[in-house]
Amino acid sequence: MSSYTLRNQIPLAIASLILVIVFAEYFLAMPKAVSDFISGLQKWTVILSAFAMVLSLLSVTRIHVPRVMKTGANMSDRALSAWLLVIMVITILVGIGFDTPSAQYQFIFRNLFSPLSSGVWAIMAFYYCGAILRSFRARSLEATVLVVAGFLVVTRNTPVISAIIPWWESLGTWIMNVPGVSGMRGLVIGVGVGVVAMGIRMLLQMERRPITGEA
Amino acid sequence: MTEKSEKQDLTTRLERLDARYVYLFFAALLIIPIVVPFGLPILVTSPTRDFYDYVEKNVGKGDRVLIWGTMTTGWWPTEYRPSIVAVSQHLFNRGAKLYYISDGAEDPLLVDTVFGMIDKGPAKYGVDYVSLGYYAGGEVALSAFAKDVYSLVKTDYYGTPVDQLPMMKEVKTAKDFKFVMHVTGSPAEWLLRQYKTPYGIDCGWVGSSGMVGIYMPYYASRQVVGFVCGLRGGAEYETLMKRPGIGLASTDAMSAGHLYFALIMIFANIVYYIGRKERKKQ
Amino acid sequence: MLQSGRILQFVYLIVAFAAVVVLFELQKKRGFLPKMRRLAALDAIEEVVGRATEMGRPIHVSPGTPSLGESIEVETIAGLAVTGYVAKLCARYGVRCIATAFLPEMLPIVQEVVRQAYIAEAKPDAYKEEDVRYLTDQLDAYATAVQGIVERENCVGNIVVGRLYGVSFMIFARAAIGGKTMNIGGTAYYLNVPHLVATCDYVLIGEELFAAEAYLTQNPRQLMSLFSQDIFKFVSMGLVVLGTLLFLAGSGAMVTLLKM
């Protein structure tokens, strides 16, 4: 077999074939053994992505180890990269050594991961205020609609306002129930059409990029 | 002349206002009601009421309910915790059998905290409720579970093999469940694609606040029985159950934050409007 | 046999497939090729790369954040078209292109896409593997890390097109408030388009994402496939109008048909 076949045609054919199989399982009534095999296929991807994790770990070390080693570089950079690697290794060792429900792992998780994970979402509330200050300006008709709709729904969501002025809530609710619904529907149908067309392009091996990297 | 340029300076300065002032006021405004709450009343919305009514009327003793989690810890404390605790409590009260499972990595730990927060009554682990742990694969895992429970689940979260859990003998596929509920902040359609469409099982969502707009169309077309979203949903559910909890404790701060956000919108546009007028004059 | 309840879904798939094949034939035999309208967000990419060339600063690009375990979603595949295009322009103009991959299984794909872009521009040696990075596959940590890269590497452009979730706001927020970086975002997932509207200079909304490949390559086959999307949008509109009229007249025929 030529190297082009091995490198490009076979992987593309595998993807198309899998597409056909999984489609067939959905649309056609099949014997149980076959549909079992196909649900097994779904599990395969989970296993495959586990193997990809090793590559990712290598990527992380490839970025941070040289940074730690680089003499003469910014001291704080070196220390931070070292800390990242250390805490990563500790988490892995504790997680594998003691298992995840253990008190040791829970300590790391509850006290280091959870507060920062909440922190990301919390800090976004601040940045939302900042971004809205910069971008929410009624420059055009469209932008005006955006601002007015946003304002109506935000005030609708304010528990005090709906308690004091009950009818105000109906304005925001109208935005949610009329343009909120119809705009979503138009968007969703459009995306649905796009997704199916994408699937057909993959069947026809026109979307090669995720497999071969080429357009 | 000088007066005019000073005024212009002010508008330009306001237009380019340092965002840090905005942050500072925001923080101050939230801290006050947290320390000194006012205790204002709230309104119950119809999706929450329908969800409650569904559980109250249709879920009875021994009905099997699947609770699939796709949560993130970041959202957990206010987005999911109030509603999932309230809903779980309600389901426990109704005597349903609860199967907790998830594809979000941290979810089993969160489910543990739910068990710690509710009054389980006579319910026993393995007989009336079970935590099946975490399975990567997102929608794929959801669909695999629907097709064949045992192809995905071999042990529960604590490592007990499933054949030692009495309640696991009752389920083989999605058809064995009365009601499926997805606790999620993002992929709304999974449940419909994998449970509602192929098996016709009643579905409901417990979501983050941002999902209300997304869920609305599906609720409007009656594809789901209802949904309970975010802190406010939790507070509403607590009101319906007449059991005040974490949801109702935070509503005042919520009011303050929302008002501030609305004021910023007005402020940004007033400044922009004046600035534009000034520029036009020139 | 076809499963009941899925018959008309199957019909859709077959008709869509046939339509694409017919359009290909039309294009090949008659040279049929309609003109596509402009998409500002995609035009802006060249502007960003140009600015990066002038300033000698890098660009960050990513095909989005498919949900954990959901693996490579179709949207991400569409987003890869933009990633590839950005990498190609960067290779052409000698701009440093920092690409990040969200899921572990995305890393080999993004590496390959960027590498092929450099090869296509005949500069395989300029490709640096350490500039295609895996950061973490926890959504919130990823958004934080991207923001860190954009700020510390002093990126001119921050281009993230593909599946995006609520955290996507964080990917762009600080850059948008600071005003020094040009943000280009795109996602089909309707929930998160607004986050991009609030923070990005240019946004690819919804289905426009699936037009990226055709628009950027102007490949006739891709264009014809996109043309079929137009046709099916009109078909959907027709179904809505017809169905609603029938429903008004008291007949649920269309609903029954679609549920077949």
Added chain:
Amino acid sequence: MISTDVAIWIQAALILMWLSQLYKQNIFYRFTEYTFIGVAVGHSTVLVYKNVVSMVYTPIVFKADFLLIIPVILGLLIWTRLSPKYGWVSRWPMAVIVGVSAAIAVRGAIKTQIYDQIIATIQLGVVRPDILSNVNNFLIVVTAICTLTYFVYFKEHKGALGTAAKIGRITMMATFGNTIAWAFAGRLNPLIALLQTLLLDWLHLR
């Protein structure tokens, strides 16, 4: 009284360092950022390890499910990526991942994203006694169609199509305004929780 729990102190310190980014970039903030990423990568690795044990090791060794050896071999092939010469072999397993996940997304889309939405819109075609809901239903049907016209690529947005697309754009903007409002609510709640940790659990201000 201030808390005496070490865990709460660690959390509070991390939160404060994290919030310091609002003022400006600084070393404390970067410390939290690196901690976060380090723990996140470690956590993902642990979960993947657990998955491999429960989905591969246990079934093969204890249940003799030898079919699972195929994905294991495919998985090992992903590692060829590390070799410049044989890197292309990894395309085979990648093709499996891409194929399965795309197929699952596409096959469900026709129903949930196209037909169900069309059906839901059609079912609004009922004349109700109150005029307002009739008007609303009419608006939903019309603006949904207009939103779709915005996505037409191969016909210039002029004339009737232009008007429809314009209405579609406006509808979408109203939709986005709505979602932004909700998204803000979704960010505000975690912030409230965070402040509660700081003010109530740590400082015991109430």
